[in-house]
Amino acid sequence: MSRPPTSALVRARSLGLCSPFQLSSRIIDRRLSKLQLSEEQEVQSYFQGCVNSLDVEAHDGRYLLAGGGDASVALFDLQRFSSTSSTQQVCEVANGTRGRSTDFAHEFSVQTVTWFPHDTGMFVTSGMDTSLKIWDTNTWQVAEEYDFGSRIYTHAMSPGRSHSLIAVGREARHIRLYNMETGSATQVLRGMTNVSLD
Numbered sequence: 001m002s003r004p005p006t007s008a009l010v011r012a013r014s015l016g017l018c019s020p021f022q023l024s025s026r027i028i029d030r031r032l033s034k035l036q037l038s039e040e041q042e043v044q045s046y047f048q049g050c051v052n053s054l055d056v057e058a059h060d061g062r063y064l065l066a067g068g069g070d071a072s073v074a075l076f077d078l079q080r081f082s083s084t085s086s087t088q089q090v091c092e093v094a095n096g097t098r099g100r101s102t103d104f105a106h107e108f109s110v111q112t113v114t115w116f117p118h119d120t121g122m123f124v125t126s127g128m129d130t131s132l133k134i135w136d137t138n139t140w141q142v143a144e145e146y147d148f149g150s151r152i153y154t155h156a157m158s159p160g161r162s163h164s165l166i167a168v169g170r171e172a173r174h175i176r177l178y179n180m181e182t183g184s185a186t187q188v189l190r191g192m193t194n195v196s197l198d
Contacts, residue, residue, distance in 0.1 A: 006030070046074060049109075055123075057115040065123055067110030073125055075137075104142045106131065111152060117159045124166060126152040132168060132178060146178055146185055 006027065013023045049069030056078070057063045064076040108128035116122035122143070126132045128151045134144040151171040158165060164180040167189075177187035 047072060052109060052111050053113045055114050057120045058117070059120055063120060065113040065115060067113040067125055067127070069109045071106045071108055071110060071127070073110055073113060106133070112154050114155065114157055117157055124155060124157065126155045126168065128152070132166065134180065144183065148176065148185065
C-alpha cells in the first residue's frame, strides 16, 4: 500500500532527501492546485465603480477593507453572513456623489487601503485626491491626514515594529516616506524614472 503524498514528502525531508524549502514549496503547490472559489459565500459590493484595493486584517482574518473608484471605503465582516450567504458591509465612508456624505471621505478614487500591521484599531487610505488618511476603526473618523500635493497611486507600511513609516508612491515620481510619529513627510527616495504605480 502506497503512502499518502504529504507523508512521503515529510519522510523524504526527515531522511534529508529534500530541503525544508522544497517540502514547504511542494505542500503549498498542492494546496494551491486544490484551491477553488466558494460557491456558498460572496461579498456583496456596494461600490458604484471599480474596487481598487482590498486588505484583510492579519490578526484574525475576519475584517476586509475595500477602497473604491467612487471614493468610498467599506469594511466587511467575513464571519457575518446574511440569509443569502452574502457577507454584509459593516461600515462605509462615502463622498457626496453617493448620496451619503461625510467630512472624512476622500474626494476622488481611493487607490490603496491597508490595515495597520499590529492593530486593527487603525487603517490607512490614500488616493487620487492627493491625501493619505490614517483612520480610527472604532469611530470611523480620520485621526490624521496629510496632503502630498500630487496624486497617490499606492502606499505601503513595514510589517515590523521598529518604525512607523509609510512609503507613498506618487504621481511626482519620487517615493516619500511619511513618519506617523512626527506627522511629517520629509524623506524622499529618488531614482524612479516613471510614476510609481505599485
